Amino acid sequence: MARLNLNLILLLVVVICALSVVKANHQARKLFIALGAEQKHLRDLDIEWGQLQLEQSTWAANARVETLAREKLGMKRPSPSEVMSIDAVKNDSTAIDQSKAKPLMATPAR
DSSP, X not given: OHHHHHHHHHHHHHHHHHHHHXXXXXXXXXXXXXXXXXXXXXXXXXXHHHHHHHHHHHHTOHXXXXXXXHHTSOOOOOOGGGOEEOOOOSSSOOOOOGGGOEESSOOOOO
């Protein structure tokens, strides 16, 4: 009788262990599938990030900004005679002496 009880207890332990192994394998498979899905999502986000960087560089291109400034804002490039350099004043005065202003660009040869 004692031997039968011991065999039943051991059989119950083996069944519980087997079910635990099956559950652990199932959980590992689910986690592996979730890992694959997250890695795919990461690759998709990397591709989208690259596309956004390309789009940002396109929108911020100098030629595009210059065209928009000219067409929508009515801006124009100043002529060389309109460009002036202002030397920094060494005293605390904030007034700028226009007589010290000099053109940045040389006057074009005629």
